[in-house]
Amino acid sequence: MTRMDSSLRQRMGRVDALVTQVKAANNETGRAAIELVRTLMEVHYSGLERMMDIVADRNDETIDVFAHDEAVGLMLLLHDLHPLDMESRIVAALDSVRPYLHSHGGNVELLSVQDGVVRIRLAGTCDSCPSSALTLKTTIEAAIQQAAPDVVSIETT
Numbered sequence: 001m002t003r004m005d006s007s008l009r010q011r012m013g014r015v016d017a018l019v020t021q022v023k024a025a026n027n028e029t030g031r032a033a034i035e036l037v038r039t040l041m042e043v044h045y046s047g048l049e050r051m052m053d054i055v056a057d058r059n060d061e062t063i064d065v066f067a068h069d070e071a072v073g074l075m076l077l078l079h080d081l082h083p084l085d086m087e088s089r090i091v092a093a094l095d096s097v098r099p100y101l102h103s104h105g106g107n108v109e110l111l112s113v114q115d116g117v118v119r120i121r122l123a124g125t126c127d128s129c130p131s132s133a134l135t136l137k138t139t140i141e142a143a144i145q146q147a148a149p150d151v152v153s154i155e156t157t
Contacts, residue, residue, distance in 0.1 A: 022034060022037075048076065048079050070146065074149060086116070086151065087110075090148050092147060101124070101136055101139075104124075108121070111157065118148075118154045120157070
């Protein structure tokens, strides 16, 4: 999965802040601004949906590239067009950190994904060392959040 550059992350944060500010205005201008954003999102959705259909019709590997590019993947998630479901993205994220976990004598098991809540279990010798277990848990959670920012919460048992 490619890394999203920091300027894109900053712009996404700015969009969130501006939407919150406009919603708080709760006046005619604020309502018009929200309607403008909704309409632009609908236009973007239509174009993105059509692009995905065109690529899918051609059996192109581009969809796989889209799915694994963080910036494109986030945009597709925003429009509910991501080609991989949440569980598939989480499985891939866990697979990506397994070599690191194994190097520390640990592993992770995906127990369930339901309504955006991910349940995992740490396994191996990492359980016996609190700081090691915390480091591995943090690594796992970061990988999941990067692959599936639509996850609501991660529970470790």
